[in-house]
Each structure stands twice: as structure tokens, then as C-alpha cells.
Amino acid sequence: MIDRNQQLWFPLRVSYSHMTRLMSLKQEFDKLQLENYVAMTYKKVGFSMQLVPAISNLIFVRSSYQTLSEVKHESRFDHIRYIMHEVYDDHSSYSEPLYVPDRQMNDFIRVSSVHDNRIAYMDNLEYAFREGIYVEIMDGYFTGVRGIVKRINGSKGVVIPIHEVAAVAIRNVPSRYLRILNPEELNEL
Numbered sequence: 001m002i003d004r005n006q007q008l009w010f011p012l013r014v015s016y017s018h019m020t021r022l023m024s025l026k027q028e029f030d031k032l033q034l035e036n037y038v039a040m041t042y043k044k045v046g047f048s049m050q051l052v053p054a055i056s057n058l059i060f061v062r063s064s065y066q067t068l069s070e071v072k073h074e075s076r077f078d079h080i081r082y083i084m085h086e087v088y089d090d091h092s093s094y095s096e097p098l099y100v101p102d103r104q105m106n107d108f109i110r111v112s113s114v115h116d117n118r119i120a121y122m123d124n125l126e127y128a129f130r131e132g133i134y135v136e137i138m139d140g141y142f143t144g145v146r147g148i149v150k151r152i153n154g155s156k157g158v159v160i161p162i163h164e165v166a167a168v169a170i171r172n173v174p175s176r177y178l179r180i181l182n183p184e185e186l187n188e189l
Contacts, residue, residue, distance in 0.1 A: 001087070001096065004066045008099040011165045012080045014057045021079060022053050028076055035062035037105075039112040039168070041121065054112065054121050055166050060105065065097065083165060100162055107145045107160050112168045114141075120152060120169045128159050128167035134186055135178040142170055146181065 002008070014022050022038060029036040041054040059080070061068060071077055082097035100108070111119060122128040132148035137158060147158040152169050158178070161167040 002065050002099065005064045007062055007064055009060050009062050009102065009105040010065075010068060010097055010099050011083050011162060012059050012061055013083055014059060015079045015081060018056065019052055022056065022059060025059060025077070025080065029059070029061055032071065034067070034071070036060060037109055039108075039121070039166070040115070041112075041119075042115055051115070054168075058166060060100065062105075085164065098163065098165070100165075103146070104160070104162065107147065108162055108166075108168060111142065111145060111160050111170055118171050120157075120171055122159060122161075122167035122169055125161075125164070125167060128161050128169075129164070132159075134181045136181055136185075137170075137173060137177050138179045139177045140173075142173075145170070146185075149178065 014025060026036055026038050037060040039054040039058070040051050042049045043052050044050075045052065063071070072080060084095045085098045086093050087096050112121075128148075128150070132150055134146065135149055135158060136146045137143055142158075145158065145160065147160040147170075150157055150159045150169065152159070152171050155172050156175060157169045157171045158173050159167050159169045
């Protein structure tokens with residue numbers, strides 16, 4: 001069960017989203033001084049390359065559940081929705097808003113903030129979330145990032161998945177840069 005006062009990263013869906021609405025909501029969260037993140041990427045728009053949201057209907061907000069629930073009741077935030085998931089306990093199950101652990105979110109932000117050809121957003125989320133070998137990158141620009149080893153366009157890469165929501169991948173990561181995580185470290189993910 002979510003601690004209503006703990007600061008957590010919540011992925012939020014933006015209904016009927018287009019770039020303008022998503023970026024407008026980001027500005028509103030900025031005005032409230034709530035930490036937030038929209039993954040951005042360069043895409044060709046008309047005759048030029050422009051920085052646009054990589055996932056058109058998704059914003060991450062770091063807040064307490066209590067605060068975010070209060071904010072959601074304001075009319076300017078009518079278009080945001082929690083992403084719900086099932087939680088199971090000993091006797092029953094219930095739905096609660098999904099949240100992303102700090103470590104995983106920090107890795108996702110670190111990787112998705114790089115705008116070059118090493119980075120790819122995964123369209124096939126089923127493949128991105130499929131079991132694999134969990135590793136930590138031990139050398140290079142992404143030292144410390146943790147994810148799952150996957151084949152991406154025929155080469156070895158590391159995928160940083162956000163449970164049922166999004167995934168970003170680092171392409172062409174040399175095997176010598178990877179360390180397999182032990183079972184205790186997997187609990188931190």
C-alpha cells in the first residue's frame with residue numbers, strides 16, 4: 001500500500017494528448033514546483049528537427065500521493081490520470097496508482113536525456129518487459145545505470161523498463177562494460 005506522504009515518482013497519462021497539452025501540463029507542474037519529467041527526442045517536423053515528447057501522452061511527477069491527488073482535482077489538471085496496477089496481499093487484491101522507484105526513474109531520466117543514436121525508445125513493450133539478465137553498466141558514459149540485456153536491432157543493448165509504461169534502450173553496449181546483478185541487488189530495482 002502506498003504511503004500517502006512519501007515522495008514518489010508517479011507516471012501519469014494525459015488524455016487526448018498532443019505535444020501542446022503535454023508541455024502545457026509540464027509548465028503547470030513547474031509553477032507548482034513539483035518535480036516532473038517528460039522524455040524528449042528529436043524528430044523531423046516539417047523541414048527541421050525539433051525536440052518533441054518521445055511518448056506523447058506520458059508525464060512523470062514526483063510528489064506525495066496526497067499532494068498529487070489534491071492537485072488532480074484542479075480544473076487545469078483534468079486531463080491527467082493515474083496509471084493503475086493490481087496489488088496482491090495475503091487475502092485479496094486491489095488497484096492502486098503505479099509508482100516508479102527512485103533508482104529506476106533516475107536511470108530512465110539519465111538515459112532518455114541523451115539525444116543521440118545510441119538511445120532508442122522501445123515500441124514493443126512486451127519484448128522490453130520480458131525476463132532477461134539484469135546488469136549494471138560499469139564503464140563509459142552510462143556507468144551505474146541498471147537494466148535488462150536485450151538484442152536491439154541485432155546488437156547487444158541495455159533496456160531500462162518502467163513497469164507497463166515505457167522503456168528506453170542503450171544500443172551497442174560492449175559486454176565488457178556489463179556486470180550481472182546478484183539477487184540482493186535485484187531487490188533494489
